[in-house]
Amino acid sequence: MLDSNRLRRLEQMPLWDFALAFYSAPNVEDACLTLQDTLGIDVCELLFHGWLSVHGLEALPGPLDKQRKEREVWQREVTQALRHLRRRLKPEAQESASIATLRKMIQQAELQAERENLQRWQIWATENPDDDARLTNCALNSHDVAKWLQDRLHFTELDKDCLCASGARDSISNAWQALATRLDRFESPR
Template sequence: MLDLEGPIWKFALDFYRRPGVSEACLTLQEDANVDVVELIVVLFSAQVIGRDLSSDEVTDMRVKMLNWREMTVLPLRQVRRTLKPYCPGFPQHEKELLRSKVKSIELFSEQIQLAMAYQWLTNSAPTRASLTLEGALETLLEVESFDELPPGCRNSLARIVSTVLDMDDFPR
């Protein structure tokens, strides 16, 4: 059974509500196709657990969560986005209620994905060929260097890294 309220979930909630983080995560999600859950896992592993992930570990984590993401998170996100614009002939109030419920279910599916990642982190043995946080993020973003990212994504990534490095108040 997964621990849905575990340390990685608490970290994600704390991290995401910090100034500028939600906007930065959404920019990376929209403009660089980043899975924010995977991003949070890499940050949590490095900053809270003290475990820098290797390129192979980042890849393994992605593979382990891919089916869940593709079968739940992404379809729910698509439904939520489809319901966002004004739709003539739709009962607008009820459409917004439905969109809000779908958004909650999408968030719950990401909570499950985080719990799956935490289980993977605690059950997998660290490798010796670990990367720096920057290297793990480059692997996650599938770039050789952050310079390859559009300026908005580089700024968002800088905000995220700066924020996570300043999270001294998060219990380890």
């Protein structure tokens, strides 16, 4: 049975607030970007699972799969499209002030798209969870957090297609571990 105290604490810390605090912790941004750029991990979903885990909760696989598909469409059609455009304009922005301004606006739109995605994850998690079992209690030992995150995101193996080089494996392993360490030590901002 879902612990109502955990759910109440979850509702008291919006996912966006958690994401800002967690992402700004040392090594987290680099770890998230490594996993995003190397494995195609959706950082918003990763943050969502981290938010749940610090409250002792996790999403149930069946309902999660349906929500994940909806969030993947948003990421692909909105956030990734903006990210691609922002990255594409980077060289031109170094030579043109007007392109740099445009790129900054696109970066702000990308951030807003990520915020919207996180808000949709939060609504899904907190909206009528008793009627539509979406969450369950989760008890994690600190040494299990990295594997738990990988399992939630369906990346249980480090030897995926492009990860033949040991440097890539090490970088990815270090990223998972950095996130796990920060989640284990996370304290909500006051």
